[in-house]
Amino acid sequence: MKKQSAKGEPWQSFYGPNLGYVMEVYEQFLEDPTEVDPELKELFEQWGPPTVEDVKVIASAQHGDSSFTLPEQPTALSKMVAAVKLADNIRTYGHLAADINPLNDRNKDTRRIELSEFNLTEEDLKQIPVDFLCPNAPSHIKDGLQAIQHLRQVYTNKLAFEYAHVHELEEKNWLREKIESESYFTPLSKEKKMALLKRLAQVDGFEKYVHRTFVGQKRFSIEGLDTMVPLLDEMVRYSVESGAKTVNIGMAHRGRLNVLAHVIGKPYEMIFAEFQHAPSKDLIPSEGSIGITFGWTGDVKYHLGADREISPQQSPTARARVTLANNPSHLEVVSPIVAGYTRAAQEVREDKGYPEQSPEASYAVMIHGDAAFPGQGVVAETLNMSQLRGYNTGGSIHLIANNMIGFTTESRDSRSTKYASDTAKGFEVPIVHVNADDPEACLAAAVLAYEYRKTFGKDFVIDLIGYRRFGHNEMDEPMVTNPLMYSVIQNHPNVKKMYADKLISEGIVTSADVEKMDSEIEEELKAAYNKVPAKDDDPDTVLAPPEDVANGLPEINTSVDFDKLEGLNSELLQWPEGFNVFKKLDRILKRRSQVFEGKGKIDWAHAETLAFASILKDGTPIRLTGQDSERGTFAQRHLVLHDEKSGEEYIPLHNLKESHASFVVHNSPLTETAVVGYEYGYNVFAPETLVLWEAQFGDFSNMAQVMFDQFISAGRAKWGQKTGLVMLLPHGYEGQGPEHSSARLERFLQLGGEYNWTVANCSTAGQYFHILRRQAAILQKEEVRPLVIMTPKSLLRNQFAAVTAEELANGEFHSVLEQKGLGESPDAVERVVLCSGKIAIDVEEKLQDLDDKDWLHVLRVEEIYPFPKGDITTILERYPNLKELVWIQEEPKNMGAWTFAEPRLRDIAPQGVDVHYIGRRRRSSPSEGEPTVHKKEQSRIINEALTR
Secondary structure, X not given: OOOOOOOOOHHHHOOOHHHHHHHHHHHHHHHOHHHOOHHHHHHHHHHOOOOHHHHHHHXXXXXXXXXXXXXXXXXXXXXXXXXXXXXXXXXXXXXXXXXXXXXXXXXXXXHHHOHHHXXXXXXXXXXXXXXXXXXXXXXXXXXXXXXXXXXXHHHOOOEEEEOOOOOOHHHHHHHHHHHHHOOOOOOOOHHHHHHHHXXXXXXXXXXXXXXXXXXXXXXXXXXXXXXHHHHHHHHHHHHXXXXXXXXXXXXXXXXXXXXXXXXXXXXXXXXXHHHHOOOOHHHOOOOOOEEOOOOOOOOOHHHOOEEEEEOOOOOOOOOEEEEEOOOOOOHHHHHHHHHHHHHHHHEEOOOOOOOEEOHHHEEXXXXXXXXXXXXXXXXXXXXXXXXXXXXXXXXOEEEEEEOOEEOOEEHHHHOOOOOHHHHHHHHOOOEEEEEOOOHHHHHHHHHHHHHHHHHHOOOEEEEEEOOOOOOOOOOOOHHHOOHHHHHHHHOOOOHHHHHHHHHHHOOOOOHHHHHHHXXXXXXXXXXXXXXXXXXXXXXXXXXXXXXXXHOOOOOOOOOOOHHXXXXXXXXXXXXXXXXXXXXXXHHHHHXXXXXXXXXXXXXXXXXXXXXXXXXXXXXXXXEEEEOOOOOOOOOOOOOOEEEOOOOOEEOHHHOOOOOOOOEEEEEOOOOOHXXXXXXXXXXXXXXXXXXXXXXXXXXXXXXXXXXXXXXXXXXXXXXXXXOOOEEEEEOOOOOOOOOOOOOOHXXXXXXXXXXXXXXXXXXOHHHHHHHHXXXXXXXXXXXXXXXXXXXXXXXXXXXXXXXXXXXXXXXXXXOEEEOXXXXXXXXXXXXXXXXXXHHHHHHHHHHOOOOOOOXXXXXXXXXXXXXXXXXXXXXXXXXXXXXXXXXXXXXXXOOOOHHHHHHHHHHHOOOOXXXXXXXXXXXXXXXXXXXXXXXXXXXXXXXXXXXX
């Protein structure tokens, strides 16, 4: 509200929610001016009472419709205001009185929407024009009373809406128009009602058949939320007919088998084979319309995913791929992954610059548990990413599979909000609550959700409120912990029966029709079960990975012609005419032009940029995200330049000549779990793209540990899901305290097995250049695997880590680097020191001051996993008088690479050669917090390693 003078119709400056408030205060002013805020009192005294014309203008602005007229003898102003407030209260609070709980239609809060609360009668309402209260009402609504009754029916039935928290007026008006005109809801034809009943019968029949046939086995049944399947059917149909080409679904285990069977089309016999512990690969349909991948260790059946190409019956020419993502037990972590799938499916990466994005081509459906939606932080992280330019997918549709319970924990103990969906309100996401016992309402919710997403490119939440027929799994007895809820559930008919009874009462089907339908479904299930092979009583316990994985990486030439590299360097240093790079930065970057003339060396960031440029020229798209990745956390990268006068951006990698691959770099939100999941999902769906995620500091990866544990390190073994994702984790001890020292190298090494990924700790810019090029070269090969790199901080500008242009042009990646100038007198060498990463540069600097070095050799283990036992063994064989192998590291003894390397070094050490450790003692914290203590301890380690 703003203060205006008495001139110029000041009352007309108010509309929307301000109208009711100001009118209410004005009425109070008329009764007792002393009770009103002095500033408002002064305004009212200046303005005087509002005129009929004032009210007309205010109402026109509020409702976006100036077509209505007031009667010649208008109702008292206070009645009009009260009626408007009543209508708005119904819109805002109608959900509190709605019939959305299938187990309890009592305890509804109608206090805010009763006529008595506003001192109104039905006769009062009849005098109010319809358009004043509900301008979008259907044509049969003739007066204000009917308008209020219509609003009550719309907002308090089996569908309930929350959108008062949406601030954009255009969106709010669109939602109000759709809801109050009911234009999103098309009454179902007889044929569609029969099809809906059949789908519910299939959902119900499948669950009952599995329950009887595989007694006591977990399946996390959908029963109580059966309508989720037809809701998804309708959403897929509607979206594909609207132009979607890819639909990506992420969900946890509840109801997953039913979604696999009926939405994705996974054959019943394959699911039954998994229950029977029988071979299932041979049961994949030969036509290949369904995609199912297998790992070698496998996973439980309710974690598996699949995809299928579908064509809606009504539009046989429209085709789309529907994917249900693989998902472990960690519930909501799949949400950002399917968002990454979706962005990858929307983008065309075949030209330089940022890729063209088509949000209408693909969208994500994220199915959440009611306890998990508010309880898991990754949900809020994913919602926060939804409108960011690096992660926006044009809106995801969130479906809360609301059982009103989490395992044994009821809602009152699992959240501090009224609804499970309330987390979404902070992101202005519209919410519709729908009673899962009303299948037709569920289909209407699906259409409204997709229409909103299509129109505004934003997220939408459907809170599907049902129940859980059995316990958390089928072996639980819920009466032990939740007797009141389950005494109701035991006597509650399922939705298939209720809908069948409804259609029987409407004369659409008969009881005989329903019985026949059930019988046919039962026969189909039995026939599928009869196809299942016999149980495998002697399963393979070796579970070996495929040869392409087990044999490691192929030999790859990562060199780049010197002239080509020099040409790329020149292109990268050309700014547009009139573009004003920050002067200090301009001088720093322009120095890069001299390195190909033998003046200076190529540092870490320069090598990285040249690697990216050469990869792009080879036709491989690149996507790099992370906190502050555009500039680089340590002001080293500067891939995005900013005009210091206009703020305009310029990206040199977007302007390479003859490049036909996109380059993306984005600063990410302060989120690790969701961003890592997003980039993993993007790479799974776009395997031809070099996708890199960078932690601001390596320890930030702690917050994404679930993604490393359950997806990136193990996804291929469990599900056959390949990725070449690169993780850049700044690591190294510079006296900056515990957290900003360690990327927890030991965790990534502990997760290493079956050649599942590469863990590297490079010590030179050349090594970094070549390992990036090697990774880009294997992306679409069977040997592809993720790459974890411990990247440096202090080494970014260290001249001992810098390299010549020749090393990029003619070099290659070495899993082990030998220290130059050492080991040249084989008979004299008695000690070989092995190290990795930054400490190797500390050693090299110290070596400059040593005279007695013939007895010593230093090996840098650049690729720690897979451990290069063969390369190290070959080097050790040169030294016949070797007495000791020493592993040194900055990290405490129980961290870093020592515990991983020790048994492998003992295995390859020549007979009689001692293997031992020099470094920090075992500690609970990664490093010292005091810089001077750090330096002293670091010096001790180096001196001890290089002294006889």
